[in-house]
Amino acid sequence: MVxxxxxxxxxxxxxxxxxxxxxxxxxxxxxxxxxxHRYDVVVIGAGGAGLRAAVAAHDAGARVAVVCKSLxxxxxxxxxxxxxxxxxxxxxxxxxxxxxxxxxxxGGKMLNNWRMAQLHAQEAPERVxxxxxxxxxxxxxxxxxxxxxxFGGHRYARLAHVGDRTGLEMIRTLQQHVVSLGIDVFMECTxxxxxxxxxxxxPGRVSGAFAYWRETGRFVVFEAPxxxxxTGGIGKSYQVTSNSWEYTGDGHALxxxxxxxxxxxxxxxxxxxxxxxxxxxxxxxxxESVRGDGGALRNSEGQRFMFDYIPEYFKEETADSVxxxxxxxxxxxxxxxxxxxxxxxxxxxxINSEIKAGRGSPHGGVYLDIASRRDAExxxxxxxxxxxxxxELADVDITKEPMEVGPTCHYVMGGVEVDADTEESIVTxxxxxxxxxxxxxxxxxxGGNSLSDLLVFGRRAGHHAAYYTHRLxxxxxxxxxxxxxxxADRALAPFEIQDGGENPYTIQKDLQDVMxxxxxxxxxxDELSEALxxxxxxxxxAKHLAVEGNRQYNPGWHLAIDLTNQLIVSECIAxxxxxxxxxxxxxxxxxxxxxxxxxxxxxxxxxxxGGDFASPVELRHQPLPVMPGELEELFx
Amino acid sequence: xxxDLSMRVWRGDAGGGALGDYTVAVEEGEVVLDAIHRLxxxxxxDLAVRWNCKAGKCGSxxxxxxxxxxxxxxxxxxxxxxxxxxxxxxxxxxxVIRDLVTDVSYNYEKARQxxxxxxxxxxxxxxxRMMQQDVQRGxxxxxxxxxxxxQDVCHVIRDHEDNKPKYAGPRFFIRYAELDMHPLxxxxxxxxxxxxxxxxxxxxxxxxxxxxxxxxxxxxxxxIPMKERVVDRxxxxxxxxxxxxxRRDPRDEV
Numbered sequence: 004m005v006x007x008x009x010x011x012x013x014x015x016x017x018x019x020x021x022x023x024x025x026x027x028x029x030x031x032x033x034x035x036x037x038x039x040h041r042y043d044v045v046v047i048g049a050g051g052a053g054l055r056a057a058v059a060a061h062d063a064g065a066r067v068a069v070v071c072k073s074l075x076x077x078x079x080x081x082x083x084x085x086x087x088x089x090x091x092x093x094x095x096x097x098x099x100x101x102x103x104x105x106x107x108x109x110g111g112k113m114l115n116n117w118r119m120a121q122l123h124a125q126e127a128p129e130r131v132x133x134x135x136x137x138x139x140x141x142x143x144x145x146x147x148x149x150x151x152x153x154f155g156g157h158r159y160a161r162l163a164h165v166g167d168r169t170g171l172e173m174i175r176t177l178q179q180h181v182v183s184l185g186i187d188v189f190m191e192c193t194x195x196x197x198x199x200x201x202x203x204x205x206p207g208r209v210s211g212a213f214a215y216w217r218e219t220g221r222f223v224v225f226e227a228p229x230x231x232x233x234t235g236g237i238g239k240s241y242q243v244t245s246n247s248w249e250y251t252g253d254g255h256a257l258x259x260x261x262x263x264x265x266x267x268x269x270x271x272x273x274x275x276x277x278x279x280x281x282x283x284x285x286x287x288x289x290x291e292s293v294r295g296d297g298g299a300l301r302n303s304e305g306q307r308f309m310f311d312y313i314p315e316y317f318k319e320e321t322a323d324s325v326x327x328x329x330x331x332x333x334x335x336x337x338x339x340x341x342x343x344x345x346x347x348x349x350x351x352x353x354i355n356s357e358i359k360a361g362r363g364s365p366h367g368g369v370y371l372d373i374a375s376r377r378d379a380e381x382x383x384x385x386x387x388x389x390x391x392x393x394x395e396l397a398d399v400d401i402t403k404e405p406m407e408v409g410p411t412c413h414y415v416m417g418g419v420e421v422d423a424d425t426e427e428s429i430v431t432x433x434x435x436x437x438x439x440x441x442x443x444x445x446x447x448x449x450g451g452n453s454l455s456d457l458l459v460f461g462r463r464a465g466h467h468a469a470y471y472t473h474r475l476x477x478x479x480x481x482x483x484x485x486x487x488x489x490x491a492d493r494a495l496a497p498f499e500i501q502d503g504g505e506n507p508y509t510i511q512k513d514l515q516d517v518m519x520x521x522x523x524x525x526x527x528x529d530e531l532s533e534a535l536x537x538x539x540x541x542x543x544x545a546k547h548l549a550v551e552g553n554r555q556y557n558p559g560w561h562l563a564i565d566l567t568n569q570l571i572v573s574e575c576i577a578x579x580x581x582x583x584x585x586x587x588x589x590x591x592x593x594x595x596x597x598x599x600x601x602x603x604x605x606x607x608x609x610x611x612x613g614g615d616f617a618s619p620v621e622l623r624h625q626p627l628p629v630m631p632g633e634l635e636e637l638f639x
Numbered sequence: 640x641x642x643d644l645s646m647r648v649w650r651g652d653a654g655g656g657a658l659g660d661y662t663v664a665v666e667e668g669e670v671v672l673d674a675i676h677r678l679x680x681x682x683x684x685d686l687a688v689r690w691n692c693k694a695g696k697c698g699s700x701x702x703x704x705x706x707x708x709x710x711x712x713x714x715x716x717x718x719x720x721x722x723x724x725x726x727x728x729x730x731x732x733x734x735v736i737r738d739l740v741t742d743v744s745y746n747y748e749k750a751r752q753x754x755x756x757x758x759x760x761x762x763x764x765x766x767x768r769m770m771q772q773d774v775q776r777g778x779x780x781x782x783x784x785x786x787x788x789x790q791d792v793c794h795v796i797r798d799h800e801d802n803k804p805k806y807a808g809p810r811f812f813i814r815y816a817e818l819d820m821h822p823l824x825x826x827x828x829x830x831x832x833x834x835x836x837x838x839x840x841x842x843x844x845x846x847x848x849x850x851x852x853x854x855x856x857x858x859x860x861x862x863i864p865m866k867e868r869v870v871d872r873x874x875x876x877x878x879x880x881x882x883x884x885x886r887r888d889p890r891d892e893v
């Protein structure tokens with residue numbers, strides 16, 4: 004028998020760790036009290052960015068490990084619905100990277116890192132075609148090409164998609180490709196520290212990472228000169244969110260504790276359409292594709308209110324009458340886009356205002372109606388997951404009645420400050436890609452630009468991490484044994500507290516309440532200051548976290564560790580939001596309602612000089628990178 | 640509209656365990672996973688459970704609810720009488736790690752045995768062309784969220800540990816079928832499906848189709864067509880003769 008799979012005779016691997024089962028695994032060696040592995044590149048996170056980074060590093064000849072908190076294939080990417088933005092021009096030949104670049108920059112209100120936005124627009128089409136090479140089955144155009152769908156803020160139909168389950172297709176394709184390449188995956192394994200070796204000068208270089216197996220609670224040490232953070236976002240710090248338990252800002256916090264910096268943390272995206280009822284699914288995402296495919300937003304008076312919320316900035320490209328908006332679906336040349344397809348920040352604010360003005364639906368949302376606008380067959384074919392989700396969880400048939408929707412915390416634009424070309428942070432050997440990286444989306448991300456971001460920058464990060472390790476040759480930074488012991492002590496601290504300890508679930512709930520109430524869609528100086536005081540109190544309480552039970556698959560303990568990351572990240576968001584005295588994209592200040600040109604040239608940079616969650620976050624201003632003239636021209 | 644729900648939840652590990660009795664306050668519109676989470680947050684901080692999306696999209700929270708394999712996030716409490724006790728146990732086909740968490744590594748092992756897709760070069764313009772009606776068949780199987788409930792109910796392995804090495808199970812039969820139906824793929828996996836994956840051991844009782852939360856017609860659209868295609872190859876005299884006199888791609892000789 005000749006097997007074509009990577010499992011083959013002596014190459015037997017452990018299914019959860021990917022380690023070779025025979026004793027000849029050069030990567031695993033026992034040293035001291037902990038399991039140890041040696042790799043060139045360790046990727047933290049197994050969503051779109053992490054898996055794409057792993058593939059790129061592997062293709063560049065590096066020994067790669069992927070370490071992820073959940074089982075392979077369950078990462079948050081799986082929940083992405085709409086599609087992957089890429090100017091392939093399959094439906095509109097006029098589309099090209101310059102148009103995509105312009106849309107992205109304008110969507111982010113020009114605060115984006117221009118170089119990232121450029122690379123993203125240029126490389127996205129090839130990244131999509133690559134997925135197809137690896138087995139993805141996208142929906143097709145009548146000519147048999149990859150079909151592309153309309154989304155908010157994109158001038159042309161640009162999103163490669165599979166119904167409304169594009170994220171599932173992407174994660175499965177990458178997962179199957181990673182498996183076929185034989186890349187080691189450490190599933191249900193959480194990284195709690197990144198190690199650095201002191202350098203002659205500067206902040207030191209990455210030397211490895213420390214993790215625990217969730218199944219057993221046992222520790223693992225990774226010796227690796229390059230670490231790629233691909234840990235996703237921070238949404239679990241809000242009450243109403245589309246994000247899962249994993250989104251505790253681990254990568255953001257790890258980066259800061261390692262000496263790297265974050266930018267743009269004040270910009271949090273509230274997706275305009277989350278489910279609002281029943282309570283158990285409050286916040287669950289309702290894809291923007293509903294609006295892209297013809298859905299209209301209405302208030303309790305039946306009015307299409309978005310026509311009242313068209314900002315000056317987008318007036319030129321937005322329909323101002325229902326007739327023109329209706330005409331756009333069939334004739335995009337002679338009509339402008341419906342205002343329902345304005346960028347997400349605009350739509351979320353509008354919905355918020357309608358609800359506040361008392362024109363909301365019974366459960367505190369507004370109506371999203373596709374039932375009266377498209378036939379049942381079309382809806383079921385284009386939006387099967389939405390049909391299923393509403394039917395099963397809310398008893399609503401979206402082919403017959405409108406959905407009730409409201410804003411939900413969805414995405415953080417802010418993240419690790421990286422070099423646009425290599426995705427390396429200011430710490431040598433530490434890379435970041437995907438949602439955990441900052442800069443690409445400026446103050447607001449366009450729908451569909453996330454999945455393409457994961458692929459473009461995941462690949463770049465993996466590639467550059469691999470080349471960095473090649474260039475090191477034998478000059479590999481070593482892990483200090485004291486650091487290993489400290490990391491273990493820190494992780495086990497919650498078991499040491501016997502009486503009167505704090506329940507991690509309670510503190511997490513209190514944090515979510517603070518962030519939702521005081522650092523939400525509409526912000527004021529008073530509330531943000533109050534939030535910082537509250538977060539400080541929660542940090543104090545979190546020094547006394549206690550857990551019951553033992554180390555074996557203990558979610559209470561896991562949360563106690565993740566919670567400290569949430570506290571760091573929440574402080575960053577509140578601090579930056581208080582500092583930025585203007586409204587722009589995903590940051591709206593009631594006391595500074597408009598954008599301010601001088602703030603449009605500034606990034607807020609956050610660091611954690613103390614290196615520990617209990618130490619204060621520091622903030623400084625930094626000028627925005629300046630766009631070259633030939634790109635500047637695109638905005639005249 | 641809230642009420643106190645009586646629950647029995649299996650607590651234990653590989654060494655053994657028992658059902659624990661709990662009373663949990665629940666609200667209107669909640670699902671079983673909400674009740675489990677509240678239990679975890681207020682009474683049993685170390686209760687082990689897997690979950691991610693809470694929207695039926697990731698397939699993490701598989702368990703047996705009153706003996707029926709379900710996704711806990713898609714099982715609504717309103718389907719039960721408020722006076723009824725709801726019993727939650729881990730899926731039975733896989734070994735318990737702790738509480739509701741099981742060792743599903745069997746599935747990851749089987750996944751590694753499926754040869755990856757192999758496509759010819761792209762068209763001269765750098766793109767590929769496939770028609771919607773041709774990709775649609777494979778797309779049905781790619782809806783799979785890998786909750787492994789089909790594996791859990793498959794009686795070939797549910798109570799027959801000894802069958803596991805030679806049997807991939809329904810989740811992977813749809814993977815073989817998906818690749819087989821890919822309009823551009825060049826690898827023939829029929830013999831592999833039949834021999835190494837144990838397709839022949841399935842006797843189409845359709846238990847897998849019944850529990851699939853994605854409504855994939857596993858038996859009718861994947862397993863039966865695959866069985867037919869395998870038979871075509873095995874018993875078609877022309878194919879048989881061809882396989883004897885032509886030099887074959889060694890990958891065919893599985």
